[in-house]
Amino acid sequence: MNRQQFLVELYQYLTFFSPEEKTRIISAYNEKFDSAGPDCEAALLAEFGTPMMAAIDLKRRMESGEKMTFGEESPCEEKPDEFASEYSVETETEETLNNENSEASEDPVEDVKPEEPSSAPELTVPPEKPKPRGAKFVFAIMGASLISLVIAAFFLVIGAIGAGLLVSTCYLLIAGLKSLVYLTDALLLFGGGLVLAGLGLIIVWFAVWSAISLISKLFRNACGAGSTDSDKE
Amino acid sequence: MMKKIWKAVFLTTVILCVVGAICIGVSYFIGGSVDNLYQNKAALPILEILSPENIVNSITVFFGA
Numbered sequence: 001m002n003r004q005q006f007l008v009e010l011y012q013y014l015t016f017f018s019p020e021e022k023t024r025i026i027s028a029y030n031e032k033f034d035s036a037g038p039d040c041e042a043a044l045l046a047e048f049g050t051p052m053m054a055a056i057d058l059k060r061r062m063e064s065g066e067k068m069t070f071g072e073e074s075p076c077e078e079k080p081d082e083f084a085s086e087y088s089v090e091t092e093t094e095e096t097l098n099n100e101n102s103e104a105s106e107d108p109v110e111d112v113k114p115e116e117p118s119s120a121p122e123l124t125v126p127p128e129k130p131k132p133r134g135a136k137f138v139f140a141i142m143g144a145s146l147i148s149l150v151i152a153a154f155f156l157v158i159g160a161i162g163a164g165l166l167v168s169t170c171y172l173l174i175a176g177l178k179s180l181v182y183l184t185d186a187l188l189l190f191g192g193g194l195v196l197a198g199l200g201l202i203i204v205w206f207a208v209w210s211a212i213s214l215i216s217k218l219f220r221n222a223c224g225a226g227s228t229d230s231d232k233e
Numbered sequence: 234m235m236k237k238i239w240k241a242v243f244l245t246t247v248i249l250c251v252v253g254a255i256c257i258g259v260s261y262f263i264g265g266s267v268d269n270l271y272q273n274k275a276a277l278p279i280l281e282i283l284s285p286e287n288i289v290n291s292i293t294v295f296f297g298a
Contacts, residue, residue: 168279168282168283171279171282172279172283175273175275175276175278175279176276178275178276179273179275179276182273183260183263183265184260184263184264184265184266184269185260185265185269185270185273185276187256187257187259187260187263187265188256188257188260188265188267188270189270189276190253190256191252191253191254191255191256191257191258191260192253192257193253194249194250194252194253194256195249195250195253195254195257196253197249197253198245198246198247198248198249198250198253199246199250201242201245201246201249202242202243202246205238205239205242209235209238209239213235
């Protein structure tokens with residue numbers, strides 16, 4: 001993994017941060033890579049670990065209220081072989097972090113330059129756009145409501161069939177209890193009642209599950225249709 | 234969540250059907266039959282309700298009305 005790949009993956013794992021914070025973090029990492037130089041890139045990457053671990057560490061620091069910043073000196077210049085053991089991520093005051101952030105460039109995309117041609121995707125910060133919801137959204141919701149009524153009615157009928165089977169079960173079991181004198185009749189009634197109970201149960205649950213799944217999917221799609229293409233991305 | 238409920242419902246259905254089938258099988262094995270069941274006064278009302286003719290009539294009436 002090279003620097004470019006590390007930063008791209010790290011950016012993707014920073015889901016708990018706002019876009020501004022992501023940009024600041026990537027800028028800080030870029031600055032550290034720049035100051036360390038290309039010779040120390042491998043050692044730096046080894047020190048940072050995987051992008052996921054780095055992101056988890058950042059999240060932990062965010063939750064504990066700490067601010068992440070790097071050491072000023074690059075141990076790689078003094079002892080290249082022992083870089084990994086000496087380099088450490090230090091915790092400093094917010095002022096230090098702000099100073100670093102002000103020095104860092106605003107757009108981390110420009111700082112992340114591939115040192116060799118690679119197919120790694122470019123690091124981009126998606127622009128924040130307002131979510132316009134207009135008449136299309138209202139019509140989509142109205143249509144979804146109408147269709148969901150039809151779906152609910154259909155599955156209500158199926159559910160009623162299942163409920164009817166369950167009610168029949170009760171009658172069969174009661175009749176079986178009344179006919180305990182005749183063992184064969186009682187067994188037939190109990191057996192029929194249990195089979196009907198199983199069928200009724202699965203039919204009722206199928207109706208409930210189908211109605212919930214279809215209606216929720218319908219409304220989710222309706223909400224998606226009301227938003228712009230950029231929202232979907 | 235839904236998967237767990239599906240599993241529970243499916244398992245319950247299988248158990249109920251298997252136990253019911255065993256009951257019916259044992260009943261037939263010891264000489265029971267549906268014809269004899271119609272002689273049972275306690276079971277007759279529910280058997281008439283659940284009879285295929287009655288169900289078809291109910292459906293016809295429902296959609297014909």
